[in-house]
Amino acid sequence: xxxxxxxxxxxxHAGLSGSGVDVAILEFSGEEFSVIAWRGIDYTMAMRRKVQxxxxxxxxxxxxxxxxxxxxxxxxAESLAEVCDRASIPLSSIDIVGSSGQVLHHQPTPKRFRGxxxxxxxxxxxxxxxxxxTGIPTVSDFxxxxxxxQGQGRPITAIIDHMLFRRKKVPVALQQISAVTTVTFLPPxxxxxxxxxxxxxxxxxxxxxxVRRSTSGTREMDEDGGMAQKGKVHEGMVKMWLSNPFLxxxxxxxxxxxxxxxxxxxxxxxDASKRGLKPQDVVATATGLVAASIxxxxxxxxxxxxxxxxxxxxxxxxxxxxxxxxxRMPGTEIQSVGDLGIAPExxxxxxxxxxxxxxxxxxxxxxxxxxxxxxxxxxxxxxLGSDVL
Amino acid sequence: xxxxxxxxxxxxHAGLSGSGVDVAILEFSGEEFSVIAWRGIDYTMAMRRKVQxxxxxxxxxxxxxxxxxxxxxxxxAESLAEVCDRASIPLSSIDIVGSSGQVLHHQPTPKRFRGxxxxxxxxxxxxxxxxxxTGIPTVSDFxxxxxxxQGQGRPITAIIDHMLFRRKKVPVALQQISAVTTVTFLPPxxxxxxxxxxxxxxxxxxxxxxVRRSTSGTREMDEDGGMAQKGKVHEGMVKMWLSNPFLxxxxxxxxxxxxxxxxxxxxxxxDASKRGLKPQDVVATATGLVAASIxxxxxxxxxxxxxxxxxxxxxxxxxxxxxxxxxRMPGTEIQSVGDLGIAPExxxxxxxxxxxxxxxxxxxxxxxxxxxxxxxxxxxxxxLGSDVL
Numbered sequence: 001x002x003x004x005x006x007x008x009x010x011x012x013h014a015g016l017s018g019s020g021v022d023v024a025i026l027e028f029s030g031e032e033f034s035v036i037a038w039r040g041i042d043y044t045m046a047m048r049r050k051v052q053x054x055x056x057x058x059x060x061x062x063x064x065x066x067x068x069x070x071x072x073x074x075x076x077a078e079s080l081a082e083v084c085d086r087a088s089i090p091l092s093s094i095d096i097v098g099s100s101g102q103v104l105h106h107q108p109t110p111k112r113f114r115g116x117x118x119x120x121x122x123x124x125x126x127x128x129x130x131x132x133x134t135g136i137p138t139v140s141d142f143x144x145x146x147x148x149x150q151g152q153g154r155p156i157t158a159i160i161d162h163m164l165f166r167r168k169k170v171p172v173a174l175q176q177i178s179a180v181t182t183v184t185f186l187p188p189x190x191x192x193x194x195x196x197x198x199x200x201x202x203x204x205x206x207x208x209x210x211v212r213r214s215t216s217g218t219r220e221m222d223e224d225g226g227m228a229q230k231g232k233v234h235e236g237m238v239k240m241w242l243s244n245p246f247l248x249x250x251x252x253x254x255x256x257x258x259x260x261x262x263x264x265x266x267x268x269x270x271d272a273s274k275r276g277l278k279p280q281d282v283v284a285t286a287t288g289l290v291a292a293s294i295x296x297x298x299x300x301x302x303x304x305x306x307x308x309x310x311x312x313x314x315x316x317x318x319x320x321x322x323x324x325x326x327x328r329m330p331g332t333e334i335q336s337v338g339d340l341g342i343a344p345e346x347x348x349x350x351x352x353x354x355x356x357x358x359x360x361x362x363x364x365x366x367x368x369x370x371x372x373x374x375x376x377x378x379x380x381x382x383x384l385g386s387d388v389l
Numbered sequence: 390x391x392x393x394x395x396x397x398x399x400x401x402h403a404g405l406s407g408s409g410v411d412v413a414i415l416e417f418s419g420e421e422f423s424v425i426a427w428r429g430i431d432y433t434m435a436m437r438r439k440v441q442x443x444x445x446x447x448x449x450x451x452x453x454x455x456x457x458x459x460x461x462x463x464x465x466a467e468s469l470a471e472v473c474d475r476a477s478i479p480l481s482s483i484d485i486v487g488s489s490g491q492v493l494h495h496q497p498t499p500k501r502f503r504g505x506x507x508x509x510x511x512x513x514x515x516x517x518x519x520x521x522x523t524g525i526p527t528v529s530d531f532x533x534x535x536x537x538x539q540g541q542g543r544p545i546t547a548i549i550d551h552m553l554f555r556r557k558k559v560p561v562a563l564q565q566i567s568a569v570t571t572v573t574f575l576p577p578x579x580x581x582x583x584x585x586x587x588x589x590x591x592x593x594x595x596x597x598x599x600v601r602r603s604t605s606g607t608r609e610m611d612e613d614g615g616m617a618q619k620g621k622v623h624e625g626m627v628k629m630w631l632s633n634p635f636l637x638x639x640x641x642x643x644x645x646x647x648x649x650x651x652x653x654x655x656x657x658x659x660d661a662s663k664r665g666l667k668p669q670d671v672v673a674t675a676t677g678l679v680a681a682s683i684x685x686x687x688x689x690x691x692x693x694x695x696x697x698x699x700x701x702x703x704x705x706x707x708x709x710x711x712x713x714x715x716x717r718m719p720g721t722e723i724q725s726v727g728d729l730g731i732a733p734e735x736x737x738x739x740x741x742x743x744x745x746x747x748x749x750x751x752x753x754x755x756x757x758x759x760x761x762x763x764x765x766x767x768x769x770x771x772x773l774g775s776d777v778l
Contacts, residue, residue, distance in 0.1 A: 001751050001767070047503070054451055061447035065454060066494040066511035070536065071502050105455040113460050114436070122455035128533035132766065144517035145772065147459065362390050362773060377521065378390070381770040383534065384751060 001384045002137055002360065003095035008036075010084075010136070011353030012076050012099040014125060016179035016257045017205045018051040019043060021076055023083040024349035025094065033354075037087035038346035040314075041079040047071075054104050054124075055257045065104070065124065072102055073129025080134060097138040098356025098380075100156075100348070101125040106256025108152035121153045121256075131383035139356035142379040146366040151373030154254035157351035158184045158197035158367040159358070165310055165337075166190050173298065173306035174337075175325075176348070177315030179205045180255045181294055184370070185302050196302060197370035198251035201244075201293030202260035202286075204315050209265030210286040214279040222283055225320025231284030233324075234277060238288045241268065247293050251301055252372035290315075291324035298329070305332070312337045312347035356380060390773045391526055391749065392484035397425075399473075399525070400742030401465050401488040403514060405568035405646045406594045407440040408432060410465055412472040413738035414483065422743075426476035427735035429703075430468040436460075443493050443513075444646045454493070454513065461491055462518025469523060486527040487745025487769075489545075489737070490514040495645025497541035510542045510645075520772035528745035531768040535755040540762030543643035546740035547573050547586035547756040548747070554699055554726075555579050562687065562695035563726075564714075565737070566704030568594045569644045570683055573759070574691050585691060586759035587640035590633075590682030591649035591675075593704050598654030599675040603668040611672055614709025620673030622713075623666060627677045630657065636682050640690055641761035679704075680713035687718070694721070701726040701736035745769060 007028055014021045020042040026033045043051065054060050054068060076099060084091050101123035110117030127140035143153030161174045161184040169188050176182040180203040187194035208221045215227075222228055241247075246259060268289075272282040298305065309332055315321055316336055326334055338344050358365035364376035396417055403410045409431040415422045432440065443449050443457060465488060473480050490512035499506030516529035532542030550563045550573040558577050565571040569592040576583035597610045604616075611617055630636075635648060657678075661671040687694065698721055704710055705725055715723055727733050747754035753765035 044503070056450075057452035058450035060451055061445075062443055062449055062454065062494045062511055063446035063496065065451065066496055066509040067500055067502060067507055069511065070507050070509040071505075073537070074505065074507070105451045107452065107455055111456055113456060114433070116460075116463065118456055118459050118463070120455040120459040122451055122458065126533055126537065127770065128530070128768075129537040132534060132537035141517070141770075144515055145521060148462070148515065148518040148521035359773070377775065378773045379517075381516065381529075381772050383770050384748070384767045386766065 001386070002382070006095045006357055006360065008094045009353035009357055010080055010094050010097045011349040011351065011356070012080060012097065013348040013352050014100055014102040015348070016103055018055070018102060018257060019048050021079050022346055022349040023079050024346045024353060025083060025087065025089055026350060026353045035342060035346060035350060037083050037089055038343055038349060039083045039086070040345050041082065043075065047075065051102060055261070057105070069124040069126045070129060072124055073126030076125050077130045077133035080130070091134050091136065094136050096356045096360055097130055097134065097136050098352035099125060099127055099130055099138060099140045100352050101140055103257055106154065106254065108154065108254045119147050119152065121147060127381065127383045131385060135386040137360070137385040138383045139359045139380040140383070141381045142355055145377045145379040146371050146373050149366070149373040149375055149377045151366060151368065151371030152252050152254045153371060155182050155184065155197045155199065155370055157348060157355060158195060158370040159365050160351040160354045161197070162186055162192060162195055162367070163354065170307040171304055173302065173309045175294060175309050175311045176313045177203055177311060177321070178313035178348070179203050180260050181290065181315070183294070183297060185306060187303070192367055193369055194303070195367055195369050196251060197367065198253050198301065199255040200297040201247050202264065202290055206260045206265055207286055207290060209262050210269060211283055213265060213269045214282045222318065225287065225318040227280045227283040228287040228320040231278070231280030231282070233288035234275065234281060234285045237271065237275060237285050238292050241289050242292055242296055247296065252370065287321050288324055290321060291328050294325060295328035308333045308335060310335055310337050312344045314345050316344040390775070391771070395484045395746055395749065397483045398742035398746055399469055399483050399486045400738035400740065400745070401469060401486065402737040402741050403489055403491040404737070405492060407444070407491065407646060408437050410468050411735055411738040412468050413735045413742060414472060414476065414478055415739060415742045424731055424735060424739060426472050426478055427732055427738060428472045428475070429734050430471065432464065436464065440491060444650070446494070458513040458515045459518060461513055462515030465514050466519045466522035469519070480523050480525065483525050485745045485749055486519055486523065486525050487741035487743070488514060488516055488519055488527060488529045489741050490529055492646055495543065495643065497543065497643045508536050508541065510536060516770065516772045520774060524775045526749070526774040527772045528748045528769040529772070530770045531744055534766045534768040535760050535762050538755070538762040538764055538766045540755060540757065540760030541641050541643045542760060544571050544573065544586045544588065544759055546737060546744060547584060547759040548754050549740040549743045550586070551575055551581060551584055551756070552743065559696040560693055562691070562698045564683060564698050564700045565702045566592055566700060566710070567702035567737070568592050569649050570679065570704070572683070572686060574695060576692070581756055582758055583692070584756055584758050585640060586756065587642045587690065588644040589686040590636050591653065591679055595649045595654055596675055596679060598651050599658060600672055602654060602658045603671045611707065614676065614707040616669045616672040617676040617709040620667070620669030622677035623664065623670060623674045626660065626664060626674050627681050630678050631681055631685055636685065641759065676710050677713055679710060680717050683714060684717035697722045697724060699724055699726050701733045703734050705733040
């Protein structure tokens, strides 16, 4: 029911975009592992709209959240089964599942209640459903324990970045470019205290929303960065948008699904429209802002400039964005985690599989220097498997 | 971090009333245990109003639910610490905590989503906060796994009633009289398949709401049943209200915080007002309805009439209600669980401590014949303790 040995682990990652879930299956051999299957599975449009509607404070209800918690549990379990099925991996060969859940709300700065400062996060995607459907012990709700220890509960996978990507002699940055963008800075000595991790700024949710608004909804995303390629970056606008309070804030800092979502894109497009920008220029400028906010975060908040930047996430598939990041970081080696054998889109799902393994092994898996927590804790709630029943 | 031996366990039970949390500390010696401390701790009025406001579908928000999940985690941890402190029990001597959480929403009959029937329940009171503040492994969110196995997720403590209260030779009913009323019928053979458990009907939340409406808010409850004592039961009205769809429904059946709450009391008082009942008659009739709905449930839905009824819950402190129950069950022996060494108000908290022990011991702890689940499962999510850190 709780595995004594872990040969195979599954990771489920549902990003802040609320658009789907990434599944990765890992196989271990000694200290090494390989990703033997992975796949990003989109929610249906109806599901996507429903999930995204839950983000808005004060307009949704306890009945909807109750329902969608169990619905997403089913979706996650089905997605895992589908990935295993396509790769001819028996579910029963998997020892643990780590599930990110779907973040509905993120409140990293304390609100006062009864005079007490309270940080919180609300995550759904019922893990009991995953454990029951698959029979596999399932670890979920990692951030809650970090928040209980005065952390922000994000970024949550920094310890795994440290395990996988640190180098002995040079400082490395792991740059996640997905719904939002997140950096994990790994100092050469390899000590956790020197690690820094925080959300750098807007990401693909922002870009997609800008594309939708700039094409009257005829395009969902800037395929291969083609629109940005044809447009011209308005540098003055980028500069102004870099002064956004979040982007100037000292870490620890973390974004929720609403921080760089539709409302933020609305404001951006209104400003672009006032300036009379053409659609392709709006998209180019938005892409430029994503690149510039990453570079600005490195300049302001990393202790030294990294010698190498490893990139991961769906945003790495946008060559124009990658080119802009290159240009804003002259002389820095930029490499995809794909070159290390982990598909860029699967990286977070891989991290959740490994986070779950740390939980089962009773090893602390948060990073206080990243989340601001007061101490190291073992994050995750465990739902038992069902192989004894 | 996970205890290998369990000497002491704590149970936390927050009832459907949303008015506070009961804490019980159990000490084991072999197969036996004793309750070495217990206490009901009321929420502050502000907290009570806030929690109760979350029950209403569609009017509260994801931000409120996110916040209150962590606030209630703090309240539960503080309540546990307070009970231990008053009884001079070191927190570190407690091996596990079982926490019911606060049920915000209960959807026992399936709603369709994506063509799939989905049951759900939403429970808050962050267990990671309890585990982090106390250092004790904490088991929570029991119902989710039963719901994942096609159960209703309520009544959830039937297995413990079976462990504690079954008799070798006679059928026994354990009647819980608190926010709502719930029966667990224990057949003499002691087999789980013959067990029946379901919510019998309205309870103290309904009574308190009726008292409030009948006294223009000057009284919060019918202290010692004094108002009901002075009033006269309108039998015709009781009879009519017994035909409520919930009360006629075949088990499995279970109520949520809204089923017999303020809206139900509103309707009842409107009907009483149309009939011209005096305030004490309204309260007497409401009390009569609670008693009659229990007796009707026994008559219709128990396989045989129990030889003994054991009563538990705060409602047992209302002598008029107890007298009415007696009168509706002539010849049946009625005894309080207090006579067995468990304070009636502490009984559910005791059950949650024992449910948690079953989880840690990896023993199935739901009862399919009670909840309608398709199979026995190990309910509960485990947050690790922190004694290794």
